Amino acid sequence: MAPTAAYDEIADWYEQQFLGAAGARDGDPLGLDGVLRGLLGEGSGTCLEIGCGTGVHAARVRELGWTPIGVDLSAGMLRHARGRLPVAQADAGRLPVRDDSLPAVIAMMVHTDMPAYPQVLREAARVLRPGGTFVHVGVHPCFCGGFADRGDPDAVVIRPGYLDGHWTKASWTDQGVRAKVGATHRPLPELLHAFLDAGLTPERFSESGEPTPAVFAIRTRKSVEPSSSSF
Template identity: 80%
Template sequence: MAPTAAYDEIADWYETEFLARAAGAGDPLNLGGLLRDLLGEGRGTCLEIGCGTGVHAALVRELGWTPMGVDLSGGMLGHARGRLPVARADAERLPLRDGSVPAVIAMMVHTDMPGYPAVLREAARVLRPGGTFVHIGVHPCFCGGFADFSDPEAAVIRPGYLDSGYWTKESWTNDGVRAKVGATHRPLPELLHAFLDAGLHLTRFAEGTAPTPIILAVKATKPA
């Protein structure tokens, strides 16, 4: 994951300013709609990897699941504890037994995790056979230092998209999380192959926002 201190340092800003601004805008990235559609209603534990301040727990609970979260940042978890049960843990070494949960979600965190392929393997390990994994994150093709959003009607993709595994704080805005803590970039084929290499079966896809899809959502299952 991103260095712990980076998120510890911005935890209060994230909770009191960034989330408040997002709430006032009415979920402009449609994260709630995508999660509702891909996770769906269910029962049992839904583990959120990289839960941050726990803002998605209410919707997970509304869908019938029992939310539980893990994150590496103590500062972020300080805000999450009032929203769901949490544990401080490395996403590449989850403190859960094999096949112990029916659902796992990762919300807007894969760019925070340089070892995301290992995170996907851990998600597959802790999922029950037939269990659901939902990934919702920034779209590799349209979000990154290479994406120029100077024109609100279109994104210009400059050199850098095809490069893999690099960390950068370059962003189209200096008012967001990425400009503060940076992000890891992987091209789309590499990201999707990481799901397959983890043994997950890809079942559904969605893209969010217009005219340029800033969000990519993936639903996968663990083979029975």
């Protein structure tokens, strides 16, 4: 399924109904604010958000001192984002950004929308300066997916299927994004290996959402190549 068409079709619903229902405007039920503050931290310079969607995370980035910019494949989502941050329509697997040019890149709750996420991580590493920071905040691979029934938040049921990396529309609710556009699942080891394969070194980890985490996040850094010297 083409992500452009899928998110174009639901962009207005996402902005006007889903975000409000999820408490994005009136609260932070998943703890995304604390996770982003803890992993990205205060800084300066440009911070690129890959898959920025409607741009709802730009305010958090700006509060930390960074200058947010965003890219997304969906013109419909970007229509809502343009009032929140500078944006460009682009494929996350082929970012229109120079090599080694950015101090920070983030991806917020989007990796399941990107079947080629390992390539996206390689692109993030390419555009980061040596020593630059990449922060991934995503749905928790262990407790969210077509195999997880979160209908009772106090007793999440994990059925067989976690080990099967796949795309699915299966969901415990018909009110979420997964049921409308589907999602790609990667078990935790596969996801972590993708960061290592991209040349991104893990530094810190975080989980959020209670009582069973719904979010898994990681801060990584692009390695600084050792300078050559003569002996």
